[in-house]
Amino acid sequence: MTQGQLDRLKRAMWVLSLSILAIPFVFPFLWMVSSGFKSATEIFGQPSLVPRIWRWTNFVEVFEYQPFAQQYFNSLYIAGLVTVLTLILSSLAGYALARMRFAGAGLLMLFLVSALMVPEEVTIIPNFFLMRWLGLMDTHGPLVLLPVFGPHGVMATFLMRQYFVALPKELEEAGRMDGLSRLGIWWKIALPMSRPALAAVAIITFLFSWNLFLEPLVFISSLEKFTLPLALANFTDAYGLPLWHLQLAATSLAVVPILIVYLIAQRQIIESFAMSGVKG
Amino acid sequence: MATADDTSAMARHTRVPWLTLKRRETIEAWLFVSPTLIGFLIFFLGPLIAVVIYSMSEWNLLSGGQVFVGLANYRDALAENPDFWHVIRNSVIFAMGLVPMNMALALILAIALSRPRRGVVFFRTVFFAPVVTSAVAWAIVWKFLLQGEGGTVNQLLALVGVNGPNWLREPDWAMAAVIVTRVIKMVGLNMILYIAALQSIPRDYEEAARLEGATGWQVFRMVTWPLLAPTTLIIMVITTIGSFKVFDHIYLMTGGGPENGTLVLAFYIYEQAFEFFNVGYASALAMIMFVIVLMLTIVQLLLRQRGAT
Numbered sequence: 079m080t081q082g083q084l085d086r087l088k089r090a091m092w093v094l095s096l097s098i099l100a101i102p103f104v105f106p107f108l109w110m111v112s113s114g115f116k117s118a119t120e121i122f123g124q125p126s127l128v129p130r131i132w133r134w135t136n137f138v139e140v141f142e143y144q145p146f147a148q149q150y151f152n153s154l155y156i157a158g159l160v161t162v163l164t165l166i167l168s169s170l171a172g173y174a175l176a177r178m179r180f181a182g183a184g185l186l187m188l189f190l191v192s193a194l195m196v197p198e199e200v201t202i203i204p205n206f207f208l209m210r211w212l213g214l215m216d217t218h219g220p221l222v223l224l225p226v227f228g229p230h231g232v233m234a235t236f237l238m239r240q241y242f243v244a245l246p247k248e249l250e251e252a253g254r255m256d257g258l259s260r261l262g263i264w265w266k267i268a269l270p271m272s273r274p275a276l277a278a279v280a281i282i283t284f285l286f287s288w289n290l291f292l293e294p295l296v297f298i299s300s301l302e303k304f305t306l307p308l309a310l311a312n313f314t315d316a317y318g319l320p321l322w323h324l325q326l327a328a329t330s331l332a333v334v335p336i337l338i339v340y341l342i343a344q345r346q347i348i349e350s351f352a353m354s355g356v357k358g
Numbered sequence: 359m360a361t362a363d364d365t366s367a368m369a370r371h372t373r374v375p376w377l378t379l380k381r382r383e384t385i386e387a388w389l390f391v392s393p394t395l396i397g398f399l400i401f402f403l404g405p406l407i408a409v410v411i412y413s414m415s416e417w418n419l420l421s422g423g424q425v426f427v428g429l430a431n432y433r434d435a436l437a438e439n440p441d442f443w444h445v446i447r448n449s450v451i452f453a454m455g456l457v458p459m460n461m462a463l464a465l466i467l468a469i470a471l472s473r474p475r476r477g478v479v480f481f482r483t484v485f486f487a488p489v490v491t492s493a494v495a496w497a498i499v500w501k502f503l504l505q506g507e508g509g510t511v512n513q514l515l516a517l518v519g520v521n522g523p524n525w526l527r528e529p530d531w532a533m534a535a536v537i538v539t540r541v542i543k544m545v546g547l548n549m550i551l552y553i554a555a556l557q558s559i560p561r562d563y564e565e566a567a568r569l570e571g572a573t574g575w576q577v578f579r580m581v582t583w584p585l586l587a588p589t590t591l592i593i594m595v596i597t598t599i600g601s602f603k604v605f606d607h608i609y610l611m612t613g614g615g616p617e618n619g620t621l622v623l624a625f626y627i628y629e630q631a632f633e634f635f636n637v638g639y640a641s642a643l644a645m646i647m648f649v650i651v652l653m654l655t656i657v658q659l660l661l662r663q664r665g666a667t
Contacts, residue, residue: 093477096470100484102542106499107487109510113502122508167394174390181384186391193402195655197603199624200644203412203631204405227397235394260386289492291606296632307494311610322502329495340490344483347490352550 111334114327121322136327140313143324145302149309150331156221156305157287163226164234164283165276172238173264177250193232198224198292206296220297221305225287234279237354241275242268278350288336306332409648412641419635431642441618441626442643448533449622453601455537460597461590463545468552469578482553486546493543497610500539501526529619532612536620540607544600548593555589556582588661595658599651623647 079087113121114136115129123130140146174180175187209220225231245268253263269276291307298304304312310332313325340347413431417424435442467485471478488496503510506524515522525535559582567577605624608614614621614629621629627647631640 092470096477096481099467100481103484103488106496106503107491109503110495110499125510125513167397171391171394174387178383178387178390179380180387183387186395190394190398193398195652196402196406196648197624197651199603199605199627200409200648201402201405203637203641203644204408205401206631207408208401208405223397223401227394227401229402231394232398260390264390285490289494291492291494291609292628295609296628307492307606310492310494310498320498320502325498326502329498333491333495336490336492337487340487341483344479344486348482348486348550351486351489351547352554 107333107337110326111330113323114330116323118321118323133323136323137331140324140328140331143321144304144309144312146309146328146331148302149304149306152218152303153288153306153332156218157284159222160225160287161280161283163222164231165279167226168231168234168279169238169269169272169276170264171235173242173268175235175239176242177247177268178260190232190235193229194236196229198228201228202292202296209297215297216299216303217297218303221287221290221293224293225283225290230283230286233354234283237279238272238275241272245271275353277346278353281347281350282354285336409641409644412637413645415638415641417636417638419637424638427638431639432646434639435642435646441621444618445621445623445626448618448620449602451533452537452604452620452622453598455534456541456601457594457597459537460541460545460548461593463541464548464552464593465586465590467545467549468556471549472553472556482550485549488543489546491543493606494610496539496543497607500535501611504535504539526612527616529617532616532620536608536611539611540601540604543607544597548597551589551593552586555586559585588664591661592658595654595661599654599658602647602650602654623650 108127112127112129115132115134116136117131117133120130175183205220205224209215212219214220214223249267249271250263253267258266289307290305294305294308298308301312310325310329313321313328315321414426414428415424416427416430467481471482471485504512504525506512506522506527509522509525511525512522523531525531563581563585564577567581572580602622603624604622605628608620608622608625609628612620614625623643624647627640627643630636630643
């Protein structure tokens with residue numbers, strides 16, 4: 079065998095083995111969408127990736143079964159709000175921790191680091207009583223407050239701090255010479271220079287909020303206040319058995335837009351997760 | 359607005375002698391961190407202290423008041439309630455199944471995908487896709503695929519003459535199923551961490567070993583693997599911690615069943631607190647989880663420090 083043939087054989091093996099490994103990663107998505115178009119009976123018939131009859135009405139029934147449009151909107155606006163608040167607070171605090179010398183900075187860092195060690199399950203019980211006392215049960219308040227101020231917010235703060243520390247100081251010093259205040263330097267100089275870090279925080283925060291499940295499960299009880307993950311889990315019949323065709327149609331509606339954005343911006347998104355490093 | 363503030367502050371600065379530049383910087387810095395800090399104290403540190411107090415109370419929301427009982431809840435968990443050790447056993451099995459499988463697969467994928475060539479970006483995108491997908495969606499789809507009768511996986515197995523089990527209704531198979539589907543969901547994350555580590559190894563090392571006549575496996579065993587050691591240790595700890603926190607995946611796929619066969623610690627805490635309203639006992643469980651994760655994190659920090667020097 080010549081070197082050229084050997085290389086081609088190696089390449090073919092590489093493609094073939096990775097393609098086989100990829101099956102359980104791709105197949106669930108394909109099957110989810112295809113089953114979302116099937117009828118309740120066809121779903122358990124002969125397995126076929128292409129539905130025999132395309133039941134578009136599934137996607138209408140999804141919205142009739144529960145206030146799915148409202149639930150979809152809830153997830154969108156909550157994730158948007160959490161993202162904006164996290165960006166502002168984490169870049170403010172991260173900037174101070176990176177650039178400013180102040181009494182108590184070391185202690186504060188240590189204090190915040192400790193938050194990264196504590197899973198949400200540990201603090202959710204007292205937070206349940208706190209939210210009840212604040213009158214925030216069955217509102218979206220806890221779904222905004224807990225991600226912004228909990229371990230995720232702290233992680234974002236550290237990500238911002240790491241980025242600010244590595245930035246050159248010269249521009250900021252020039253800004254100070256020009257009479258900018260600290261807030262002005264942060265807003266006009268430091269933030270524009272840290273777009274990659276801001277983008278990373280935005281991406282992981284949006285997805286974190288969008289996918290949150292435990293907190294909505296604990297704090298939300300009204301259907302019209304559900305977020306998407308709760309709504310998806312809720313497509314069941316009177317006996318608590320899943321209405322698969324509706325559930326999978328709804329799940330497709332929730333997942334496919336995220337996947338499309340992911341496919342367009344995959345490099346950026348994967349890098350954001352690599353920057354945050356320590357999730358899951 | 360910022361500049362206006364600044365000039366007034368400067369003016370004040372010239373008037374008030376105690377407001378030295380250093381003091382001013384400290385005050386400004388605390389203002390910068392105060393929104394984060396205040397929220398952190400209210401929604402994180404306060405609850406963390408509260409859970410310690412709760413854990414020493416006998417407190418069931420259904421039966422009424424809160425009574426201080428010292429360490430009784432911990433004794434209950436560690437010495438009296440057989441469920442607790444069953445749950446710990448499940449969590450350890452879950453971690454011991456998930457962590458090695460996740461890491462081995464992540465490393466294999468990373469090695470296959472660390473060098474630029476045609477198709478690399480495509481495959482990386484594929485293997486990472488479940489990471490951005492919600493755990494709830496992922497669990498729903500797999501629960502559908504893994505049904506005993508008429509489930510797609512079993513239908514496909516039947517095509518090759520294999521009679522698949524009722525995956526999620528038999529304790530051992532259910533545990534295996536939640537582990538494997540969780541690995542598929544999360545392996546992409548460790549894959550990119552390994553890819554980053556592999557790409558930071560200078561190519562000369564490998565080439566030098568090649569020139570010495572080492573085979574591919576020998577290069578990996580003697581050069582690449584030792585250089586990956588710090589990354590491997592950190593990934594191991596992060597993945598172990600993550601495996602102890604898995605909740606939504608189990609909640610949706612098995613609900614902790616069958617016969618409590620997949621009842622893991624995070625789920626047990628939720629169940630005790632929000633289904634049975636045993637606030638005191640659930641808080642003690644939460645503290646135990648905290649200690650487990652804390653120990654793992656300290657190991658991680660020590661490893662990082664060693665890796666950095």
